[in-house]
Amino acid sequence: MNNNAGHADADNTTMTEPDRKVIVASITRMLARREHSAQEIVRKLSQKGVDEAAIWPVLDEFREAGIQSDARYAEARARALMLKGSGPQKIKADLHQHGVAEGLFDEVFRELDADWFELARQVKEKRFGQQYPQEYKDKMKQMQFLSYRGFSQSHINYAVNGE
Template identity: 30%
Template sequence: MSHPKFTKLIDYEALKEQYGESDPSITQKELEKSSSGHFSQDHADPNALSFSSDNLKSDQGLTGTRLRSYAFAVLTRKEYSKADLIEKLAMYAQSRDEVIELVNELARENYQSDLRVAEMMLRSQVRKGKGPNRIKLALRSKSLDKTLIQDDLNEIDWYEQAYQLKIKKYGVKVEKDQKLKAKQIRFLQYRGFEMDVIMKAISRKEDEE
């Protein structure tokens, strides 16, 4: 449905101050808060948690058993996407190629899982009232393929999500004033909802299903 009075392009930087939110891409803190930690201490090397800053910042860098132990230490604290784990380990490793080989092995053994990270991010973003466009943006920021959770995205009732978000902020009244309606549209666009869903949500009457 086309609504020429309202722009379809979203200036996130301009809107984030208006709605008091952080950058639209998922932040490291959001991921840490939502992570419950897939790994237990049983999976890690006995020395995995013994790393100090001095050990990690050696001139030679980590390799072999020490690199593997550090990888487990990292993964016991929280989940990482494959891309983020590679960058994390490469900061302290002697060889980036060894890091990539190790991370690929950890992924094959299911110690690291992009699917788990994507599912975790989806749950976190939905709880925060984010729509599909913001969720896809968050996934892209972690180099995660949206197809990992495409089925989950398709199963969510985005219309209901948008409507509940609208009434929480603006109430159940169907706004007729064009300026106030435009404000609601911009808000839901910023949250990541599609225009057709937005128009249905802001036009829905209280007694409608």
């Protein structure tokens, strides 16, 4: 989605200097607050009426200088979601939605170094307590909750059944 092939070759002379300054200032403000994916930056600026073809050359300069990094964004976003109790599938879906290349996923999850089984157990206990559910409907409710949070079936079984 964030494939900017062809954008890097855009002719910078067609962009006026005031337009360039507005784009640089906007990207700088966004990145000063928090990490953003390239796709997120392009989407936000496009929504403000900035031509996408004018954004990419400037954004490429930020990327080449190491100021904007999808890898850094992905690591920060994944860690924040994990700390909020999201499982690996929900994190992957979120990163994909924000335009992070799937090739970065393995690196991001290595950096997280999470014990997904224990996290699923902690999320379950925070919501439902330490006791394992005895009733079928309670077990299904907990399993559905953890599934919604993005945990795999093996993580869910560990958290709900102690298996």
